[in-house]
Amino acid sequence: MAARPSARDAAASLNNSATSAGGDAQNAANLKPIQVKLVLLGEAAVGKSSLVLRFVNNEFQENKEPTIGAAFLTQKCKLDDKIIKYEIWDTAGQERFHSLAPMYYRNAQAAVVVYDITKPASLDKAKSWVKELQRQANPNIVIALVGNKLDLEATARGVPREEAQAYATEAGLLFSEASAKTGDNVMDVFTEIAKKIPLDQLLASRGRAGGAASGSGAAAGGRVDLNAGPGGRNAQPGGCAC
Amino acid sequence: MDESYDVIVLGTGLTECILSGLLSVEGKKVLHMDRNDYYGGESASLNLTQLYRKFRPDQQPPSQFGRDRDWNVDLIPKFAMASGEFTNILYHTDVTRYLEFRQIAGSYVYRDGRISKVPSNQTEAVSSPLMGIFEKRRAKKFFEFVQGYDFNNPATHQGLDLNTVPMTEVYKKFGLEPGTQDFVGHALALHLDDSYMTQPAKETYERICLYMNSMARYGKSPYIYPLYGLGELPQGFARLSAIYGGTYMLNKKVDELVYEDGKIVGVKSEGEVAKTKAVIGDPSYFPDKVKKTGQVVRAICILNHPIPNTADADSIQIVIPQKQVNRGHDIYIAAVSYAHNVAAKDYWTAIVSTIVETSDPEKELQPAMALLGPIAEKFISVSDLYEPVADGRADGVYITKSYDATSHFETTCQDVKDVYKRVTGNDLKVEGKVKKQEEGGAGAE
Numbered sequence: 064m065a066a067r068p069s070a071r072d073a074a075a076s077l078n079n080s081a082t083s084a085g086g087d088a089q090n091a092a093n094l095k096p097i098q099v100k101l102v103l104l105g106e107a108a109v110g111k112s113s114l115v116l117r118f119v120n121n122e123f124q125e126n127k128e129p130t131i132g133a134a135f136l137t138q139k140c141k142l143d144d145k146i147i148k149y150e151i152w153d154t155a156g157q158e159r160f161h162s163l164a165p166m167y168y169r170n171a172q173a174a175v176v177v178y179d180i181t182k183p184a185s186l187d188k189a190k191s192w193v194k195e196l197q198r199q200a201n202p203n204i205v206i207a208l209v210g211n212k213l214d215l216e217a218t219a220r221g222v223p224r225e226e227a228q229a230y231a232t233e234a235g236l237l238f239s240e241a242s243a244k245t246g247d248n249v250m251d252v253f254t255e256i257a258k259k260i261p262l263d264q265l266l267a268s269r270g271r272a273g274g275a276a277s278g279s280g281a282a283a284g285g286r287v288d289l290n291a292g293p294g295g296r297n298a299q300p301g302g303c304a305c
Numbered sequence: 306m307d308e309s310y311d312v313i314v315l316g317t318g319l320t321e322c323i324l325s326g327l328l329s330v331e332g333k334k335v336l337h338m339d340r341n342d343y344y345g346g347e348s349a350s351l352n353l354t355q356l357y358r359k360f361r362p363d364q365q366p367p368s369q370f371g372r373d374r375d376w377n378v379d380l381i382p383k384f385a386m387a388s389g390e391f392t393n394i395l396y397h398t399d400v401t402r403y404l405e406f407r408q409i410a411g412s413y414v415y416r417d418g419r420i421s422k423v424p425s426n427q428t429e430a431v432s433s434p435l436m437g438i439f440e441k442r443r444a445k446k447f448f449e450f451v452q453g454y455d456f457n458n459p460a461t462h463q464g465l466d467l468n469t470v471p472m473t474e475v476y477k478k479f480g481l482e483p484g485t486q487d488f489v490g491h492a493l494a495l496h497l498d499d500s501y502m503t504q505p506a507k508e509t510y511e512r513i514c515l516y517m518n519s520m521a522r523y524g525k526s527p528y529i530y531p532l533y534g535l536g537e538l539p540q541g542f543a544r545l546s547a548i549y550g551g552t553y554m555l556n557k558k559v560d561e562l563v564y565e566d567g568k569i570v571g572v573k574s575e576g577e578v579a580k581t582k583a584v585i586g587d588p589s590y591f592p593d594k595v596k597k598t599g600q601v602v603r604a605i606c607i608l609n610h611p612i613p614n615t616a617d618a619d620s621i622q623i624v625i626p627q628k629q630v631n632r633g634h635d636i637y638i639a640a641v642s643y644a645h646n647v648a649a650k651d652y653w654t655a656i657v658s659t660i661v662e663t664s665d666p667e668k669e670l671q672p673a674m675a676l677l678g679p680i681a682e683k684f685i686s687v688s689d690l691y692e693p694v695a696d697g698r699a700d701g702v703y704i705t706k707s708y709d710a711t712s713h714f715e716t717t718c719q720d721v722k723d724v725y726k727r728v729t730g731n732d733l734k735v736e737g738k739v740k741k742q743e744e745g746g747a748g749a750e
Contacts, residue, residue, distance in 0.1 A: 134402045134548065155547035162553035164344050164540035166403060169533060199374070285408040285619075285644070287523050289392065289401040 096139055096148035097262055102168050103152065104192040105177035106185045107159050110211040113243035114177060115151050118253055123244050142257045149173075149253065168200040172265065173207070173256045178227075180210040180240060181219040186227060193234055205259045207237040209252055214242040310336045310552075312728070313572045313579055315559060315586030318346040319539045319714070320705040323721050324585055326398060326545035328728070330739055335551040336579055337543065338572070342556040344543060346587060347688075347708055350377035350534030350647065356605075360684040367682075370607070371649035377534030378605060378647065380686075381708045382639035382656035383717075384409055384528035384622060388518040391714035392529070394721075397735040400541040407645055409528035410618040412520075414492035415625040416484055420614055420676060423492050425520055440482055447479040447489075451513055467506040475506045483628070489513065491626035491635055497660065497710055498627060498634050515715070528622060528713070534647045545739075559590060562702070569701040583728055585703045588691035594704060595691040601710045602666035603658040604674065607682040609651060612640055614676075619644035619653075622712060623676065630672045634660040637712050638673050652681075660710050661687060696727050703728050 103111040116122050119138045136151045152171070157163045168174065176192050178185040189208060196206060208231045210222060224240060231238035237255050241248035311333040314325045321337070322344075329335045343349055351359065353366040353376045370376070385391050385406070395401050412423040416435060424430035436444055455461045456468070465475055476486050490496050494512035501509055519527030531537045547553055563571035563578055571578040588595040611617045623638040630636065640655035641647050648654050657673040666687050674680070693704035706720050725733045 134399055153548075155544060156550075157544070157547045157553050160552070160554040160557075161342075162344075162555040164543060166533070166537050166540040166544070169537075285410065285525070287387070287406045287408055287529055289396055289404075289406055289529075 094144075094146060096146045097265060098148050098150055099173055099257075099260060099265070100171045101149050101151050101173040101175065101256070102171045103154060103175050103177065104158065104163075104189075104196070106179070106182075106188040107156070109177045109179040109182070109185050110243050111175075111177045112153055114175070114209065114211060114241065114249060114252070115153065117243045117246055117249045119151070121246070123246075138253075140253055140257050142254065142262075145262055147257045147260070147262070165199060168196060168204075171200055171204055172260055173205045174200070175207050175209055175252060175256070176236075177209050177211050178222070179212050180224075180227075181212055181215050181221045183221045186210075186222050186230075190230065190234075193236065203261060203264075205237070205256050206235075207239070207252055207256050208234075209238075210240040211243055213240045213247055214244045216240075308336075309580040310334045311581070312336075312583045312585060313338065313581040315339075315572070315584065315590040316346045317341075317344045317539050317543060317555070318587050318705070318708075319348040319535075319542070320708075320717055320720055320724070321346075321585060321587055322539035322542035322546070323394065323717075324705075324724055324728075325551055326400070326542040326549075327721075327725060327733070327735075327738070329546040329549035329551040330398070331729075332549075335546060336554070336572075336581070337546060337551055338554045338557040338559065338574065340556070340558050344555070345536045345539045346589070347381055348379075348535060348539055350379050350536030352376050352378075356684065360686070370652070370682075375643075375649040376647065377536060378654055379535045379641075379656065380603075380605070381535070382603070382637065382658055382712065383535060383708070383714055384530050384639065384712060386515055386519040386527050386713045386715065387522040387529050388527075389515060389713060389715050390718040394718060394735050395541075397738050398542070398545055399739050399741050400545050403541040403544055404537055405532045406529040407532060407620075408523050409526045409530055409620045409622060409641075411615060411621045412492070412526040412528065413615065413621060413623040414488060415623060415629055415672075415676075416487070417629070420623055422616075423488075423526075425524055425526065435488060436482075436485060440485055443480050444485055447475075447481060450479070451510060451517075454510065465506070467510050470506055471503045472506045472509045473502050475509075476502075487626040487628055492624045493517075495624070495712060496635075526622065530620065530641060530645055532646045534641075534645070562591075564700065567700055583697075583701045583703065585705070585724060585728065587705050588693070588707055591693075591702065591704050594694055594702065596694050597689050598692055598707075599690045600661035600666070600687055601658055601690060602661050602670060602685070602687045603656055604667070604670050605684040605686075606655045606657065606674070606677055606680045607648070608640075608653040608655055608677060608679070609681050610678055611642075611653060612638070612655060612676065613678045623673070624712075625673055632659070632669070633662055634710070636670065636673045637710070638676065639712060658710055697724075698727060 105111050113123060115136055119136045138149050140147045154163060174196055176189045178189040193206060196204060210227055228238050239248050239252055241252060312328055312335050314321050314335060314337040317339040325335050325337045353370055353373045356378050357364055357366045413420045414423055421435050424433045450463060453461050465478060490501060493516045494509045516527050543553060557574050559572060559574055561573040562569060563573055569584050571580045612621060615621050620641045625636040627633055627635050636659040638655055638657050640653055642653040643650050655677055657670045659669055663669055667685050690707040692706045697703035703724050705724055709716055722733045
């Protein structure tokens with residue numbers, strides 16, 4: 064698995080090139096990472112978390128336990144003169160008993176719907192997730208259908224590539240087959256998504272809404288950032304209103 | 306589900322989801338079930354189809370209201386106080402990562418037949434029509450007293466020990482008019498009735514501080530509200546629970562609670578029994594273990610305009626103090642709009658609510674409804690309020706309370722703390738509860 068350039072190296076070099084381009088004043092605005100919420104969907108045990116761990120940390124763990132403790136993972140990805148920061152949400156197992164909350168795909172700009180190329184039933188499940196996204200999620204969401212476990216293709220393939228490809232084309236999805244285990248095609252999934260996201264539109268709408276603003280206090284449009292901390296608590300009542 | 310759990314939680318309302326999240330973070334093995342196929346129970350926000358299914362099962366939503374998905378209509382109106390305990394819990398559990406909040410644009414109070422903004426700064430206070438010039442001076446002295454009060458320094462007490470003196474004494478000392486007392490007790494301290502007057506002033510003092518601190522935090526009003534509606538809140542805490550290993554099952558009927566020697570040992574659903582040491586749930590799952598404590602009437606109103614006389618605010622709270630309309634309990638109006646992603650473009654939803662005092666609850670809301678201007682559609686409900694008859698220590702069944710008529714989540718937090726203590730034996734400390742994710746960090750492992 065050491066033969067091909069790893070996802071992490073690729074990501075690291077992207078980050079470096081981004082930093083080195085920092086002197087270009089004209090590009091300065093674009094170098095602020097554009098945050099993109101990406102959600103993972105798919106049947107349990109198709110390798111959703113493994114794909115992301117490969118993309119984010121360039122790791123693979125055999126028999127990985129279901130994900131615990133992380134709100135989401137982040138990874139940057141550079142595209143032309145822009146940097147995209149993926150905020151990647153895992154299902155945290157809530158898909159197992161059909162209990163995924165609508166909040167999960169709220170405002171997601173991208174979704175990776177994963178199936179297992181050795182399990183035809185997992186493609187059916189993936190199709191129902193795509194339907195759910197088309198019904199509930201942001202109408203401009205970019206959806207990628209990914210057949211995982213490509214490393215098992217020679218011995219255990221159960222879903223013909225053509226069949227999945229034809230469905231993806233018909234439904235207007237990006238499509239690829241990949242292997243979280245070997246790293247094959249994993250990076251490509253995320254760069255292809257980045258190319259398809261209407262970044263300029265995203266930037267423009269954030270500018271208006273003030274949604275990308277951070278720091279304490281109220282941002283434009285009345286939004287507030289609670290991550291800045293619960294300041295002012297237990298203080299003496301300041302600034303009496305009357 | 307044929308497994309053993311430390312706790313099984315029934316119902317995915319906000320109180321239950323916060324508890325589920327906190328217990329999962331501590332390493333408890335939690336199974337969380339709901340009979341509905343959606344999250345939130347009473348604290349859900351509904352789209353148009355769900356709203357009509359609930360209130361007008363024989364009707365389709367009219368097309369003028371636009372797309373179903375644009376609507377997230379709360380059933381129980383509440384806002385978060387910016388410096389309150391609920392915001393504190395959100396912050397320390399990192400659930401703020403999943404939600405976006407927006408300020409409520411204004412807080413108003415009704416007096417002598419009209420509404421006025423609760424001043425949010427000195428300039429507004431000086432020009433406020435709520436008090437005459439002499440009363441403003443008296444009020445200023447009162448607020449200086451509140452601001453300077455220090456329980457450990459008798460020199461700041463001006464002869465009033467707030468631990469013991471009733472609020473009536475404090476009002477008397479500063480010579481505040483009845484209208485100003487209404488303003489302080491109801492618009493700032495957010496008491497629902499006047500029983501606080503004869504109680505020690507400390508609680509009212511603390512409530513005024515909470516209001517002031519919350520107001521000072523972001524300006525405009527002391528309240529914040531999650532985009533897409535209050536239904537996002539239980540979902541956020543459910544996700545917290547899930548990422549710490551909690552198991553979620555929606556659309557899961559509870560057939561039976563299984564006891565051995567009077568102690569809960571399991572929950573039976575669809576023929577299977579999940580074993581457990583404790584059960585937490587909302588009152589609807591335990592009809593024989595709760596008692597009714599009152600009723601709240603709520604009118605969900607859809608408007609295609611801002612509420613009149615509010616400077617076209619995109620969101621607002623209006624408090625109508627009980628005495629102003631000859632009642633025993635305040636009436637509240639809580640309005641939010643498309644600016645919070647809870648309604649289609651150019652629509653507002655206003656929920657009018659109060660504690661029921663007569664046999665014609667809808668009529669009790671009339672003074673508030675009259676402030677709203679033309680109402681495009683309204684949905685009226687009367688809900689019973691329940692609380693458990695026992696504390697749960699004897700049988701291992703810990704029941705939460707119904708959501709009350711207060712306009713914020715502070716009493717919900719109190720219930721969370723009470724149940725948490727009964728279940729675990731410890732006081733809840735939220736500080737340092739989770740390892741907070743660094744801005745921009747990967748956060749895993």
